[in-house]
Amino acid sequence: MRGSPCRNSYLWLALAGMLLTAPAAADVKFAWIDPLSGGAASAGINAQKHMTYLIDRLNATGGLNGEKVVLLSYDNKVDPQESLIALKKALDDGARFVFQGNGSSVALAITDAVLKYNERNPGKEVLFFNYAAVDPVLTNDKCNFWHFRFDADADMKMGALTDAIAKQTQIKSVYLINQDYSFGRAVAAAAKKMLADKRPDIKIVGDELHPLQKVQDFSPYVAKIKASGADTVITGNWSNDMLLLIKAGKDAGLKVNWYTYYGGALGSPSAIGKDGLGVVKQISEYHNNALPELDPDVAAFKKRFTGKDDEFGYYRLKTTFDMIAAAASKAKSNDPVKLAKALEGIKVNTTVGEAEMRADNHQILQPMFVSTWSDNVKFDVEKTGLGFKTDVKLNAKDTALPTTCKMQRPA
Amino acid sequence: MLELITFSLLNGIVYGLLLFMLSSGLTLIWSMMGVLNFAHASMFMLGAYFSYQIARYIGFWPALVVAPLLVGVIGAAVERYGLRHAHKHGAVAEILFTFGLAYLIAEFVVMLWGRNPIANTVPAVIDFPAFTLFGTSYPFYKALMMAISVGMFAFLYLGFKRTRIGLIIQASLTHPHMVSALGHDVPRIFVLVFAIGSALAGLAGVIGGFALLTEPNMAAALGPIVFVVVVLGGLGSIPGALIASMVIGIVQTFAVALDYSMLDVFRVLNVQVARDSPLYEVYSIKIAQAAPIIPYLLLVLMLILRPKGLLGTRET
Known part of the structure; x- marks a missing residue:
């Protein structure tokens, strides 16, 4: 007889659970x-x-x-x-x-x-x-x-990055360093093609592919970039591959501008810290200093979720x-x-x-921003005291690229 | 060109010395106790996180001492209350124990510090150039890293060859019963060895933490390469570990600088390879692209050709 009230309460629990969650x-x-x-x-x-x-x-x-x-x-x-x-x-x-x-x-x-x-x-x-x-x-x-x-998409982002590069007349030679897999190769190919169109005078002095998330020490790569005399690096690297690359660049005193896809991705700002000030650039549809004030929803989100990574x-x-x-x-x-x-x-x-x-x-x-990592900003990210500052804003229309899509639509 | 070679050599040595810091403790534990410690890189990670946290309160230099000691205490506790019991059930139980421990430590780190890399940048007190070479300043912390690594080597090498305690430790590994019959506390010696090994990993972590990235996956990322060093150098050989670390560091660094592929070899041999030939993709892989895989190639070759490693005295 002992079992039955217990079984009963389970039943009630299950029922209550269904009412609450379903x-x-x-x-x-x-x-x-x-x-x-x-x-x-x-x-x-x-x-x-x-x-x-x-x-x-x-x-x-x-x-x-x-x-x-x-x-x-x-x-x-x-x-x-x-x-x-x-x-x-x-x-x-x-x-x-x-x-x-x-x-x-x-x-x-x-x-x-x-x-x-x-x-x-x-x-x-x-x-x-x-x-x-x-x-x-x-x-x-x-x-x-x-x-x-x-x-x-990756090509549109490269289009925006190369538009920004094309406007910087002091850029003479570019080094490409990317992860050795489909995305990294696509980034390198797009960069070569678009730079040849927009700024044929820019020399591509290096086109490096390295294994995906396997490299712990990027200083050999940085030594190579340095030896090439590049003034700008384009990279689609993400996560550790990008953070370690920028760290190694700082240690070796490499003076280049980094045009990145993921310089502002979650966790990057904390890890880059002051090492990337003024040289790390990213492409994104928004950053905290894109507007004079925070977007109201960004502000409300930060009020609701208050962790460092939120x-x-x-x-x-x-x-x-x-x-x-x-x-x-x-x-x-x-x-x-x-x-x-x-x-x-x-x-x-x-x-x-x-x-x-x-x-x-x-x-x-959608509008896109090319922005630079800076210590002179109104709104920081990840509580670092640092943030991104707009270099170039591209209007939605200007990011469009031709498509090969042939879509079947339902009747 | 001279500049590239000089810096490549310097980078290779620095990376090699970092690997030595990481693996010296492991080779110590592995050879002395026969324990394949999968949690060794986790001790390295704990060193990085502890020093980051401690340095915020008492500054970098005290943290450089306190963090490794703390990791050493944890290592001692792991041996005394965990490994010693697992040891009774044989080598497999030990390996599984350290394997599980590595996961536990990683989750512990995630709970305390989160999944993302923490902002562990070079502390201001050591963030200045050590010297200038070809117009490029070389960061002081890398010089410090080299100094600590060399110091570690001297400490271990002399400690085991020239001191009384070193001799007792060596003796208790091969003849534990005789050593305890002579009145020495063998289990306590094992605790000591494990604590020292862990503390060395912790010390490596303090420097490695900001040289690399301080994040919960760092132990998993560095674990494999550390085993390569120990196997290449030969089990239990501190000089062997040093040589293996340097070889890996320098070979890998120079390989990155080599933009040659099989296609260049064919060109020299005057062999025509068409773009649509079946193995073209393989031929076009540059040495630089494969550089980070070279240590593992060395590992496999070493195990086939000389299983006891460069300076090892017994089979792996």
């Missing part, structure tokens, strides 16, 4: 698939906080067409296989909108899976919102109607949510197909300027 049937479910464990977890955890904040913000203004939005999180460890399992779970849980950002290999797996799923399940279509995977192929050869990218670095996610909300009210429906059609060509005003979703390849066009 979303009401009418809720719109946003499935977010990104790393919550493993080496890339810090980026994932940071992005998840963005999602939480933005969903609360959306629900505070009535959600999507009056329906509440709920977040379902799935850990994928940046692994394409794990991501497909997570996607399956998300679909079983009733999600029709999938968010993912970390890793183009993951994004490619998801976009393929979503395309197949939608072909086989008419009437139950799913949309894929990619907010950070930048392989150009996703909006070119491998584009499809269900995928929307809210980040500038930066609102995915400003584009805010634009993502604004576009989705605008498309939902334009379509007067939360149906994925109608919403996708409404998203095509939609324009929203962000605090840094107008952003547009291209209809031909589902690539966002």
Whole structure:
């Protein structure tokens, strides 16, 4: 007889749990698939906080067409296989909108899976919102109607960086150093092509590829850069590969400007510190000093999440949510197909300027900033006392590139 | 050219000495106690984090002493309360124990300091140029790193060859029963060895922390290369570890400077290789691209050709 009250209480607990956690049937479910464990977890955890904040913000203004939005999180460890399992779970849980950002290999797996799923399940279509995977192929050869990218692709970012370089007449010779894998090679190829177009007088004095995240000591590479006489380095390196490179450059007294993709990525500012002052440049859609005052949502986010690493670095996610909300009210429906059609060509005003979703390849066009790491700023990042300062602002239209996308649209 | 060679040599030596700092403690523990300590690089990491934290309160120089001592105390506790019990169940239990410990330490670090690299930059008191070479100033902390590494070598080499305690330690490894019969406390000697080995790793961590990046994955990133050093140098040989570290440091550094590939060899031999030939991709890999893999190549070759390592006295 002892067992029964116990069993009863479990039952009650389970019931209470269901009432507390199970979303009401009418809720719109946003499935977010990104790393919550493993080496890339810090980026994932940071992005998840963005999602939480933005969903609360959306629900505070009535959600999507009056329906509440709920977040379902799935850990994928940046692994394409794990991501497909997570996607399956998300679909079983009733999600029709999938968010993912970390890793183009993951994004490619998801976009393929979503395309197949939608072909086989008419009437139950799913949309894929990619907010950070930048392989150009996703909006070119491998584009499809269900995928929307809210980040500038690697080529667009290189376009912006080379535009900034083209304006600096004192730049005479450029060294390329990148990680030896598809992304690093793509960065090197884009840099060579675009510099040849925009500034044929600039000499490419080095084109280095090094193993991905294996190098502990970059001083030999820096010695080579120094010997080449380069005045500027372009690198797509991220995480340790970029931080150690800049550290080694500082130790060797290397006097170059670093044009980076990820100089402002989460964790980089703390690690670079004063070593990169005045020389580390990054390309991004926002930074804390992009406007005279902090963007109100950036300020509100920092008030809610107060840790050292809690930066609102995915400003584009805010634009993502604004576009989705605008498309939902334009379509007067939360149906994925109608919403996708409404998203095509939609324009929203962000605090840094107008952003547009291209209809031909589902690539966002948004203002971009090339900025320099500086100690003379109003707003710092990661509580370092240092921050980025705008060199060049590019308008959304100027970041557009031709596309090879041939999209099949649903009738 | 002379400038590039000079700096490459200097960079190679500095990197080699950093590797020696890291691996000297490991070779000590491995040879003396027969324990393959997977948590050794974790002790290095703890040294980096401790010194960062301690230096904020009492300054860099005291932290340089206190942090390694603290890591040494942790090492002693690990041996006394963990490893000693695992030891009874054989070598596999020991390896698994240190393996698990490495994960525990990494998670502990994540909990206290977070997943991202911490802002462990060169402390202001040692952030000045040591000397100027070809118009380039050389940072003092790298010179300090070299000095500490050389000091470590002298301490270990003389300590074991020339002092009484060194002789007892050596004796208790091969003949523990005889040593304890002579009235020495063998378990305590083991604790001492493990503590010294850990403290040396901690000391390496203090300097390595800002020379590299202080982040929770640093132990995992450095672990493999440290084993390479120990195997190349020969188990238990302190001079061997020094030579192996220098060889790895210098070979790797110079390899990066070599932009040659198999294609250049073919060109010299006057052999035509078409762009669409099946192995073109392999031929076009430059030595520089493969540089960080060279130590592992050396490891594999050494194990095939001379399993006891450069100066080792017994088989690995």
